[in-house]
Amino acid sequence: MAGRALAERIRAEVAREAAELGRLGLATILVGDDPASAVYIGHKHAAAEQAGIEPVDVRLPVDVDQDELLERIAALNADDAIDGLLVQTPLPPQLDEAAAQEAVDPAKDVDGLHPTNAGRLYLGRPTLAPATALGVLALLDEYDVALEGARAVVVGRSEIVGRPVAQLLLQRNATVTMCHSKTADLAAEMRAADVLVVAVGIPHLVIPDKVKAGAAVVDVGITRTADGLVGDVDPAVAEVAGFLTPVPGGVGPMTIALLLQNTVRAARYRRGPLAFPVG
Numbered sequence: 001m002a003g004r005a006l007a008e009r010i011r012a013e014v015a016r017e018a019a020e021l022g023r024l025g026l027a028t029i030l031v032g033d034d035p036a037s038a039v040y041i042g043h044k045h046a047a048a049e050q051a052g053i054e055p056v057d058v059r060l061p062v063d064v065d066q067d068e069l070l071e072r073i074a075a076l077n078a079d080d081a082i083d084g085l086l087v088q089t090p091l092p093p094q095l096d097e098a099a100a101q102e103a104v105d106p107a108k109d110v111d112g113l114h115p116t117n118a119g120r121l122y123l124g125r126p127t128l129a130p131a132t133a134l135g136v137l138a139l140l141d142e143y144d145v146a147l148e149g150a151r152a153v154v155v156g157r158s159e160i161v162g163r164p165v166a167q168l169l170l171q172r173n174a175t176v177t178m179c180h181s182k183t184a185d186l187a188a189e190m191r192a193a194d195v196l197v198v199a200v201g202i203p204h205l206v207i208p209d210k211v212k213a214g215a216a217v218v219d220v221g222i223t224r225t226a227d228g229l230v231g232d233v234d235p236a237v238a239e240v241a242g243f244l245t246p247v248p249g250g251v252g253p254m255t256i257a258l259l260l261q262n263t264v265r266a267a268r269y270r271r272g273p274l275a276f277p278v279g
């Protein structure tokens with residue numbers, strides 16, 4: 001159940017829409033020189049360029065202070081050439097991540113982390129939602145996984161994956177259980193799931209006897225090991241599950257595709273007479 005082909009299709013559609021809209025800009029702010037973050041930013045820029053979206057690469061020194069960061073965000077908010085804006089995390093310890101997220105104009109918040117957008121998602125209203133969560137739902141839809149009335153279990157409650165995935169599943173009329181590190185009997189919760197989404201970051205946390213026969217399993221986890229990228233789900237789960245996304249090549253490629261799609265949606269709002277955000 002690969003994500004690459006679907007991600008390619010979404011990116012091609014984004015490119016078509018971007019060409020229709022004219023010049024689009026996606027700005028990223030990277031503080032410091034964390035190599036992993038620099039790689040992620042590089043991938044986002046390359047994908048944006050490929051889709052005809054102009055990347056704007058703002059780099060700030062590792063010791064930048066909060067005021068300077070907020071000033072740079074404000075300048076990009078005010079810049080009409082910028083349709084989407086994100087602040088790459090993690091930020092160095094002297095910086096307040098939540099304050100930076102809240103400083104981004106919600107209409108340009110392509111990461112979907114501004115409380116306005118997160119609140120709209122919670123209320124079940126159209127919004128810009130985090131790209132990885134949108135990618136999970138797009139994959140489930142691509143493979144016609146029935147969500148209405150399904151028992152969905154989400155393991156992990158981060159603001160970028162677990163929480164928004166749970167809200168999106170709820171909007172689709174699944175009966176949703178959220179699990180985390182303090183869940184009393186995680187195995188029992190997982191075994192009850194028709195749809196199981198795992199976003200924890202512990203390699204092979206989910207093994208075959210923790211999965212219901214025929215369940216749809218989405219593995220969001222990515223851990224770098226000496227043997228390459230490893231997911232949260234043991235690949236042997238494929239023998240039990242009806243559907244399992246691979247790592248790598250499952251949710252991973254979807255994230256950038258949906259980030260670009262969010263940029264197009266944000267641009268449509270800013271250029272059109274539509275009420276925010278675009279539904």
Ligand code: NAP
Binds near residue numbers: 183221251
């Ligand atoms: P995170 O912020 O570290 O959150 C991890 C979540 O897992 C927390 O809610 C934590 O519970 C829960 N958890 C930890 N240990 C657990 C256990 N033993 N049993 C049950 N739950 C447990 O992580 P994240 O940012 O959501 O990322 C999760 C994974 O997805 C990582 O491997 C990350 O690399 C990957 N990821 C992939 C993509 C992609 O594009 N494919 C995007 C984002 C993240 P508490 O809340 O109780 O601490």
